[in-house]
Amino acid sequence: MDEGGWCGEGSAWDINTRSCTSGDVSCSPPSCWGLPNGPHPTPASSCNGYFTCSNGVRTDHVCPYQMIYDYYYKKCLPISSSVCYEQACGGRINGLHSVPNAPCQVYLRCFNGALISLESCPRNHIFDGQKCVVSEKFSCWGGGRGNCQGRRDGYHTIPTSECHSYFLCRHQQLIQSFRCSPGLIFNGKECVQNDNFVCNSQANIPDCTNKINGFYTVERTSCKSFYFCQSGKKLSEHTCPGNNMFNGEQCVDPVLYQCSDFERVQQQSNLTNRFISSS
Incomplete structure (x- = not known):
């Protein structure tokens, strides 16, 4: 049930404090101009209030105690089961x-x-x-939440998912988790056919401890896989497609590079500098 009432002379209802207050208060313009009929959230109300429009006429409401207005469901719901x-x-x-x-x-x-x-x-x-x-190419997935601590903004493969699942980080916070549709795997950028990309999310997990910033070849992968370290943490891992090998800067045809496995690749290349500057 909505609460209602009337404030005395010289005071007004403050939607944030949920009380009649004198002086400056948080009020919204009493107008439904340009808005469709139905409920709408009250701006700057911390989700405590909403208003309904009916043929241009606005009526303000306040959610009951321990409830907030849910933008998605367009009604007041318990705080424990809703999102402001x-x-x-x-x-x-x-x-x-x-x-x-x-x-x-x-x-x-x-x-x-x-x-x-x-x-x-x-x-x-x-x-x-x-x-x-x-949605045929991407699937939203709520399980296997990734860890965004120390990761750059962007998409990252969930290590235990065999490249089927990935997550999005922004400002080291998890935004959303996803899962590729059947027959597709995540290549670091998008879901692709699994015959176009080799997944190595569980094998030879690299360690960036005490390593300088740059690209490194993953050991025992015949120079096919590589990863990037920054500030002692692994930010990304990649695998060259087909028969290509990682030469320390990019994936190239094997006739152009002779792999010396177990080597540590410390790059001061333009590619590394571009990667650092974009992180």
Whole structure:
């Protein structure tokens, strides 16, 4: 049931403190101009309030105690089973963002730390962390959450998933986990046919302890696999396609490079510098 009441002369209802307050308070313009009929979240209310529009007429509401307004379900729900999407943009850069613990087709539009809108992808599409994509190629996955501590922004393979699952990190925080559709594996950028990429997510796990920043060849892989270290931590791992080998800078035809396995590759190349600058 919605709460209601009337503030005395010289005071107004502050949606944040949930009380009648004199002086400056947090109020929203009493207008439904340009808004469709139905419920809408009250801005800057910490999800405590919402308003309904009916043919241009606005009516304000406050959620009952221990409940908040859920943007996605468009109604007041218990705090324990809902997410205050209004606060989800705090500390995020301007743009689109996935919503942890929310349906995978839902995403946020943030600007200056504030939620501009909660949006959904079209039918049979999901949000991959950057844009809406067809769900036939990507699958949203809630299990096997990855660890983003010390990782650069971007996608990372879940080590125990045999390259079938991956996760998205931003500012060392887990944004969303995904799983490729059957017959596809994650190559570090996207889901591809498994005959176009060799997965080595569980074998020869590299150690970056006490290593300088740069690329290193994974031992006992015949120079096919390599990884990148920065600040003593592994940021990424890759495998050259087909018969190609890693020559310390890039994957090349084996006729152009003779592999000396067990060698440690310490690069000061332009490729390394570009990688560091983009991290």
